[in-house]
Each structure stands twice: as structure tokens, then as C-alpha cells.
Amino acid sequence: MINMFNLNLFKNIGLPLYLFIYLIIPYSAITQTLKVNFVKDLQNSLNARDLEFIRKNFRNDESRIITKQFSQIINDFPESKWKIKRLKSNIPNKDALRIKVFGKKIVNGEIYILNSNFDYLFSIANGKIDEGIIKNLFTIIRNDDKKIDLSFKIPDKVLTGSKYDIDIILNKPLEEVIIAGAIKPHQINSFFKQEILLEPLSSGGIFKMTRAPSKPGIQIWSGIIAHPEGMITFTKSIDIVDNL
Numbered sequence: 468m469i470n471m472f473n474l475n476l477f478k479n480i481g482l483p484l485y486l487f488i489y490l491i492i493p494y495s496a497i498t499q500t501l502k503v504n505f506v507k508d509l510q511n512s513l514n515a516r517d518l519e520f521i522r523k524n525f526r527n528d529e530s531r532i533i534t535k536q537f538s539q540i541i542n543d544f545p546e547s548k549w550k551i552k553r554l555k556s557n558i559p560n561k562d563a564l565r566i567k568v569f570g571k572k573i574v575n576g577e578i579y580i581l582n583s584n585f586d587y588l589f590s591i592a593n594g595k596i597d598e599g600i601i602k603n604l605f606t607i608i609r610n611d612d613k614k615i616d617l618s619f620k621i622p623d624k625v626l627t628g629s630k631y632d633i634d635i636i637l638n639k640p641l642e643e644v645i646i647a648g649a650i651k652p653h654q655i656n657s658f659f660k661q662e663i664l665l666e667p668l669s670s671g672g673i674f675k676m677t678r679a680p681s682k683p684g685i686q687i688w689s690g691i692i693a694h695p696e697g698m699i700t701f702t703k704s705i706d707i708v709d710n711l
Contacts (some may be wrong), residue, residue, distance in 0.1 A: 506553050513549040544570035544581050563588045577610045604704035611697025624706035625679045637671040648673050650690030663691050679707050
């Protein structure tokens, strides 16, 4: 029954399972204090595809990387839009932005919808944003017109070395329907075009118990659900901390 899915289509889509970690790369550059209009200017520049703003406000090496990766995003989702707002940071000497990205693309006649949300924390040193880090990332790309009712039970943070569950649950009964899917972790610096092999799922979703790394940091999980109604890919970051 797994043949009811066009798995070759899924394979050929070239799913971007680097999934927008590359939206804002750490170590950007502005002034010693965050300018009043910087957030608005950054949002406008991204929405206007203004790479010159990025070149002017990011350090040379990072500017080249960001420009290249920003171009990849636009290629994947030509109509993508950014919304950015400043957050109140509860971490000393850190500023924070909340970033939302949404867009769509058409592949083989199918409309894929992107929704990505994450926080970007950084400090400012010598007029440059430094020590940037992405937290609370959750990205979904789907082509099912929201017909698949899913619940994501993935924690935002866990203790170092602790066991925790990752559950992606199909809320409607499957009856005779067979679905396929998979999930895998990623190394923090290797987000580009990683493949996930689909396997038949015998239950209504993905259910996984795993163990957190022994050192604090960020763990990234990406996965995919293939269903007769369509397909959903997702990426979620989890903070690994010494204490909750």
C-alpha cells in the first residue's frame, strides 16, 4: 500500500532540510547599541531582496555567507516574507529578535507552504553583533492544505544527559491508510541538504525516545510525514541545558 504515495516525487523535490537555520547566521554587524530602526530596516531589506543592506551591516566573511544563503532561500521560496520584532532579553548583555518567515512554492503542480519561527540572540562587541545563536526554531513545510491534523510533542529544552520523547501524532484515525515518515538529528553546523529516508510507519505518527547530549548546547531534529493527503516536513531545535 505504500505505493499509493509518489515517493519518487518526494525524493525529487530536493527538500530543503537545512530548513532555514540559514535565515539569520550568527555574527552580524550594526552599531555598539542596536539602532532604533535596525529591526524595521532589516525586515524591509529581506522583504525587498536588498542584499546591499546585508553587505553594509554584516562583517565581510559573514556577509558573503549570508548573501549566498539568502539567495538560496529566495530560490526555494521566491515569495517568502519576513516579520521581525525585538524581544526583551532576560540574558545579561544579550539582545533578541523574534523572526517569522512564511512563503510558498509550486513543485510539479503542488503548492508547498512554509512557516518558520525562531528567536535570534546576540551580543554586540566593537560595533558588531557577536555570539549569535538561534533558539526555539520550529519550521514546517507542507503541501496538504492543512488537511493532515498533526500534533507535535517536542520539548523546547531538556536537561543534559536526560531521556526525552519526540512524538508527532496524527490526530485522526488512520483506518486502512498507510503513511511513511522518518526523523533524524543534525549536527549544529551541518544543515545543508541532508537526506531523510522514508519508511512505512505502523502507527499513527512518529514516536521516538532519545537521550540529550551530555554537554549544554542545541540539538536539531528534522523529519517528514508522507500521507495520501500530502506531505509535511519539519525542523525543531531543542535547548540542552544544565538546569531547567
